[in-house]
Structure formats: structure tokens, C-alpha cells
Amino acid sequence: MSAPTILVDADACPVKEEIYRVAERYKAQVRVVSNSAFRVPVSERVQRVVVSEGFDAADDWIAEHADERSVVVTADILLAERCLKAGATVLAHNGKPFDAASIGSAVATRAIMEDLRAGMDGMGGGPPPFNKADRSNFLQALDRVLVKLARR
Known part of the structure; x- marks a missing residue:
């Protein structure tokens, strides 16, 4: 059985360091996908994947490589939807899982919020600030997912 891969x-991922630590514990592979190069740990398990500057190029790469042995970490709801269709497990940065039951309402809420923001001419905020509880929730969720994948 192959090791799971965390994509x-x-x-804009605030939990990369946590992912590296948990991946090492579970012997999982990590693919850090971005449009620009940045530092990743020197590890046989961690690979940096720099894609073109094209719009959605990183999302496309992740969606193409997602499968039932993958854990995708993203805040992008449309990417989450694509990866779920490929059989991957998907977690937001705060540990909230995306699943078949929740993705439809998440996509609809995203569309509503996009319309609301468009009518506000730049006024208003975004998501609440990332905090310690979010980080802790993410660590617990990633741990649960990797334990579950190890049993398959």
C-alpha cells in the first residue's frame, strides 16, 4: 500500500510547517504546489512543485494529481469540489473538512458572497483572522485523516 500524499x-497556506511535521510522523509524501518558488524543508518526502503563472495553474495541477490516497489542503472551494470528485479527502486550513454533503452549499455560499463583495466596491472584510484554535483544529483533522488513510 502506498503512502498517502498531501497536496x-x-x-496562501498558513499551516505548511504543521503539514511537514505531521507528514513526517505518518511517512506521507507532500507536494507543495504554487505559482512561485519558496523554501520547503530538505526532505525526501517534501517536493516543491512550481507551476506556471497562469490563472488556476496550481489548482489544475492539484486537481489532476488528486486521488483516493490524497489529502488536499486548500481554502479554494472550487478546487475542493474538483478534488472531491477525484476521490481525495479535502481539508481547509482551519481543519474544516470539505465533503460531498457540504461542498454544494459551500459553492453556493461562495457565489453569494462574491456577488455581495462586488456590490460593496471594496468595502468590507474577508474571512476572520487565522488563530491558534484554527491551527489546532487543522492539526487534529489532518491527524484523523492520515490515520483513516493508513487503515485503508
Whole structure:
């Protein structure tokens, strides 16, 4: 049985260091996918994947490589939807899982929020700030997912 692979939508990921630590514990492979190069740990398990500057190039790479042995870490709802269809497990940076039951409403909410933001001419915020509880929730969720994949 092959080790699971964690595919990281890395450009805005606040939990990369946590992913590296957990991956090492579970002997999982990590693919850090981005449009620009940045430092990753020197490890046989961690590979940096720099894709073109094209719009959605990182998302396309991740979606093409996602499968039932993958854990995708992203905040991008549309990417999450694509990866779920490929059989991957998908986690947001705060540990919230995307699944078949939740993705439809997440996509709909995203569309509504996009329309609302468009009507506000740049006023208003975004998601709440990332905090310690989010980091802890992510670590617990990633641990649970990797334990589950190890049993398959």
C-alpha cells in the first residue's frame, strides 16, 4: 500500500510547517504546489512543485494529481469540489473538512458572497483572522485523516 500524499495549495497556506511535521510522523509524501518558488524543508518526502503563472495553474495541477490516497489542503472551494470528485479527502486550513454533503452549499455560499463583495466596491472584510484554535483544529483533522488513510 502506498503512502498517502498531501497536496498543498501553498500560495496562501498558513499551516505548511504543521503539514511537514505531521507528514513526517505518518511517512506521507507532500507536494507543495504554487505559482512561485519558496523554501520547503530538505526532505525526501517534501517536493516543491512550481507551476506556471497562469490563472488556476496550481489548482489544475492539484486537481489532476488528486486521488483516493490524497489529502488536499486548500481554502479554494472550487478546487475542493474538483478534488472531491477525484476521490481525495479535502481539508481547509482551519481543519474544516470539505465533503460531498457540504461542498454544494459551500459553492453556493461562495457565489453569494462574491456577488455581495462586488456590490460593496471594496468595502468590507474577508474571512476572520487565522488563530491558534484554527491551527489546532487543522492539526487534529489532518491527524484523523492520515490515520483513516493508513487503515485503508
